[in-house]
Amino acid sequence: MAVPTITGNARLLLGSAAIGTGDNGAVQNNQDLDGNDRIDGGTVDMGAYEYNDLIFANGFD
Numbered sequence: 001m002a003v004p005t006i007t008g009n010a011r012l013l014l015g016s017a018a019i020g021t022g023d024n025g026a027v028q029n030n031q032d033l034d035g036n037d038r039i040d041g042g043t044v045d046m047g048a049y050e051y052n053d054l055i056f057a058n059g060f061d
């Protein structure tokens with residue numbers, strides 16, 4: 001059986017529909033795959049990475 005693989009960059013971009021649309025109740029780690037806070041802006045983002053805009057490092061996203 002083939003195992004799915006991912007190549008490339010799966011980080012979210014500004015304007016992504018995945019930003020702020022995750023389920024905070026499903027979060028199992030305090031950090032994303034980059035080691036950043038898993039919940040930024042009050043609601044987790046969908047996917048393995050939390051969107052982090054350095055301009056809004058104070059919590060807005």
Ligand SMILES: [Ca+2]
Pocket residue numbers: 019020039040041042043044045050051061
């Ligand atoms: Ca977020």
